[in-house]
Amino acid sequence: MIHGVLFDLEGVLYTGGHPLPGAREALLSLRAAGIPARFVTNSTRLTRGAIINRLARMGLEVSPQHLFTPAVAARNYLIARKLTPHLLVHADVQGEFADLLGGPPGAVLLGDAGKAFGYEALNECFRLLLDGLPLLSMGSNRYFRENGQLSLDIGPFMAALEYAAEMEAVVLGKPSSEFFLAAVNSLNLPPQDVAMVGDDAEMDVCGALAAGLHGVLVRTGKYRPGDEAKVMPHGGRIFDDLDAVIDYIL
Template identity: 55%
Template sequence: MIRGVLLDLAGVLYLGNAVLPGAVEAIRRLRDSGLPVRFVTNTTRTAKAGVVERLHGMGFTISASELFTPAEAARTWLLARDATPHLLVHPNLVGDFAGLEGGSRSAVVVGDAGHAFTYETLNTAFRALMDGAAFLALAKNRYFMDSDDALSLDAGAFVEALEYASGQPAIVLGKPAPDFYAAAVVALGCDAADVVMVGDDVEADVSGALKTGIGKALLVRTGKYRPGAEADADPSPTAIVDDIGAAADWILAERGQVDSKPR
């Protein structure tokens, strides 16, 4: 029985600044059915408060406590270990790490820094790693659907480069990290086996979720999805659906519920 829903954001609910058709209504239908919904994103170009504000502007009803971000997970990691971040992140994300100076150790934190990825910034991070800093990756996604409706290189390539050069594997804090999914599942208040994840990234959203014990994972054919992307997925998607509206249909049908309100 499905008792909770996790939703990715970019590529599932919106593309760039455009809400995907039926997305607002799909969330309403899921909530009206009695299902708790939480939102999990690997977006690291915007602070959490900015993501919530953006969603509100698009017409979504969501509270900050319902949204889980890699920067938030990284901040928790740093605080627990009295570590000061050496940031290689997008300028918009720096505020999420305020007040963490003066720790007893250092940790390189890499997100999608965009144009801040230069030889100088990467080399400075590399030197910090060689001097003994811990290595945190907010995510290791290969690419994302950019605001110009074309794929853009994501942070994963730069994380891999630093791993190769330093010989130190990164601790990944966003999807598909088990602890990241576990925190969202706890917030749903049900067992992981009773949760369904919906995303457009077959690696992080689908296979990654299933590997952590989440019961079902749906792959939508929107966002970064490419035909055949699921061919090498391990584990494979529970189902592949056209979009978030079709995902809501699938979830409600799986629960044996019929949405009585007009769509």
């Protein structure tokens, strides 16, 4: 039995600023059945408030405390360890860490920096890593869908720094088990009673399965033919749309 659900956002509930067919109905159906939902995203270009506002404009009501983002996870990680970050993140989320800046950096924090991923910026991070700073990455996604096309995400840049500095990054978003379990714990449910619904076979579904959750891949968003082979051997389920997903859960 599934008693709680985690949803990815972009590509699952909406795309291009418009809700996907069945998105509103899916959330209403779960609510009516008494099944709580949480929302987990690897987006590091928007603040949590901006994401909440975007969802509201599409008629998708989500409480801030029910939305889990890598920026929040990164803040908690830095604060708990009293680390000052050196930031290579998108300009729109730099303010999330403004109060943590000042003094010598104690860690390199990587986000989806978009056009800021230039040689000089990456080389500065590389040199800091050689000086002994740890590399923190707000995700490891290979790509995302933008304007109907796939674009490089944070993962390739993280991998480049890992390779150059001969070290392994601490991943603070999906597919980190800690990230999934933070959302699961807010439901007061064991992982085996919770399903993760996503469009990314590796980050969403395989990551959730590794954390002990049910994994559900929906053929929308960044789904690509052949992704079934990545999730089915590990017990993942695949559905064409949210209507079929909700039928399965209920």
